[in-house]
Amino acid sequence: MEERVEDLWSTFLETRDPGIRERLILRYVPLVRRTVERMRIPSSSVMDGDDLFDLGIMGLIQAVDRFDPSKGTFEAYAVRKVKGAVLDGLRKMGWMPRNARHRARRIEEAISELEGELGRSPSEEEVAEKLGVPLELYRSTLEEVRPILMPLQCEEANLEEVLRAPGEDPSESAERREMEELLMEAIRSLPERH
Numbered sequence: 273m274e275e276r277v278e279d280l281w282s283t284f285l286e287t288r289d290p291g292i293r294e295r296l297i298l299r300y301v302p303l304v305r306r307t308v309e310r311m312r313i314p315s316s317s318v319m320d321g322d323d324l325f326d327l328g329i330m331g332l333i334q335a336v337d338r339f340d341p342s343k344g345t346f347e348a349y350a351v352r353k354v355k356g357a358v359l360d361g362l363r364k365m366g367w368m369p370r371n372a373r374h375r376a377r378r379i380e381e382a383i384s385e386l387e388g389e390l391g392r393s394p395s396e397e398e399v400a401e402k403l404g405v406p407l408e409l410y411r412s413t414l415e416e417v418r419p420i421l422m423p424l425q426c427e428e429a430n431l432e433e434v435l436r437a438p439g440e441d442p443s444e445s446a447e448r449r450e451m452e453e454l455l456m457e458a459i460r461s462l463p464e465r466h
Contacts, residue, residue: 281341296336297329300350304328307354319365324358331357376417378403379410 277299284292308321308328319327335353339346382402386394394402400410 281346284336285341293336297333300332300336300346301329303347303350304332304354307351308358311355311358313358313362319362323361327358327361328354330361331355372417375413379414379417 275295277296280292280296280299283289284296305325305328308324311324313319313324331354332350334357335346335350338353339349343349379399382399383394386398386402390398396410396414397407400407403410405413
């Protein structure tokens with residue numbers, strides 16, 4: 273008979289038993305694999321899929337050890353921790369070339385300035401114009417820096433429209449917002465280029 277996850281959590285939170293901790297970690301390994309696969313880290317990365325999975329497992333272990341059930345579901349918390357661990361590991365490995373990080377920072381700054389001016393999320397065309405580049409160059413740059421910038425706009429839609437897409441699964445929407453926050457935090461923590 274399979275143990276109920278609620279029972280495992282209840283016992284672990286009371287006792288901090290290492291054996292139960294291990295069973296919880298093993299139970300959530302598929303969540304790590306799904307989360308890492310959904311991040312779509314480019315194959316040109318300095319790490320392969322197994323390395324990314326290992327980073328994700330580290331995030332899962334941290335999530336199990338630090339989870340507070342009064343603050344929401346474990347799955348949502350674990351996804352955030354897994355993504356954060358993967359992004360931290362990639363950043364530490366210098367995963368993206370400096371010039372790509374610089375381009376990502378310029379895009380983020382342009383979007384932020386336009387949001388302030390317009391009072392809404394800008395379209396791709398508005399961002400490209402602000403940067404002084406052709407739309408196609410902006411789009412190709414966006415593809416290159418996608419993993420560190422944010423979930424990106426669809427063809428003509430702006431980010432706000434994408435986040436409010438009808439029929440979108442609420443957990444995917446929350447996951448997208450969490451990823452955007454993590455990526456924006458990662459971008460802001462990058463050192464200025466001189």
